[in-house]
Amino acid sequence: MSELRDSCVPTKSPPNKRETLKRILEAARREFVGKGLADARVDDIAQTAGVTKQLVYHYYRSKEELFACVLDESSAQAMNELVTLELDQLAPRAALRALLQRMVQPYQEGELSALAQEGIRFHESRATPRNSFTELAPRLRLKLKEALDRGIASGDFRADVDPDMLLAVAALATTSAWVNRYTVSTLCGLDMASAPDAEKWGRFSVDFVLAAVERERSSQHPLTLPASLVSPPGSD
Structure with missing residues (x-):
């Protein structure tokens, strides 16, 4: 198996090369989103990017390497938004x-x-070798720990919470529904491809995690769906 190169879009490359790599990655992202790794075709990626298939393979040694770069770019964007989120001015619960x-x-x-x-x-x-999720995870752990510590000091959060375990459980509770749609659909009837159902899951899972760390249970985080998100009988 070939190793993933150090950078999907090297910052020190000439501008025209960086632009070409960005076009290839964007075309690849759309192809992988639409068809998955197995059915995606490098010929279609090259055509959408306006380059030759040979040039795609010059920069990315295999379809799998290209997919790994797409994953890393998407992960890097999501993680950067998390670790740069300004929380210091918010109260612990809000943070x-x-x-x-x-x-x-x-x-x-x-x-x-x-x-x-x-x-x-x-x-x-x-x-x-290159994985933005693992590279940025320590910064995310620190950000959550700071919010948790402030909440413990203010009396909002219980003190007997392991921050690393909380982060792992929080990530699984909030986002794993999109990874395991079948289980969520079977057990609670939500279709994660539906925006209203995804919103229901998002609200409930966030409130669930918040309720777990509160020193005293608060009605701010009810473990029921808001009335505005509950479908009336016979509406499905």
């Missing part, structure tokens, strides 16, 4: 809510949900 909501947002609004399932399988079966 943690904002962080959790930002975890969910890329899956609700972007193409990340379409790549999520295949991306998990891809990373489980391959070693990719």
Whole structure:
């Protein structure tokens, strides 16, 4: 197996090369989102990017390497939005809510949900030296720990919470529905491809995590769906 090169779009490359690589990655992202890794065709990616197939293989040694770069670019964007989120001016509860909501947002609004399932399988079966998720994870852990510590000091949050375990559970609780749509559909009847259903999951999962760390249970985080998101009987 070939190793993933150090950078998908090298910043020190000439401007015309960087632009070409960006076009290839954008075309590849659309192809992988629409067809998945197995059915995506490099010929179609090249045609959409306005380059030759040979040039795609000059920059990316295989379709799998190109897919790994698409995953890394998407992960880097989502993680950067998380680690640069300004939380210091927010009260602890609001800060943690904002962080959790930002975890969910890329899956609700972007193409990340379409790549999520295949991306998990891809990373489980391959070693990719460049991975923005693992590179930025320490900064994300620190950001959550700071919000948690402020909440403990203010009396909003319980003190017996491991921040790393909380982060892992929070990430799974909020975003895994897009990775395992079948389970969510079977157990609670939500279609994660539907914007209203995705919003229901996002609200409930964020409130669920917040309720778990509160020192005293608060009605601010009810573990029921808001009336505005509950479909009336017979509407489905």
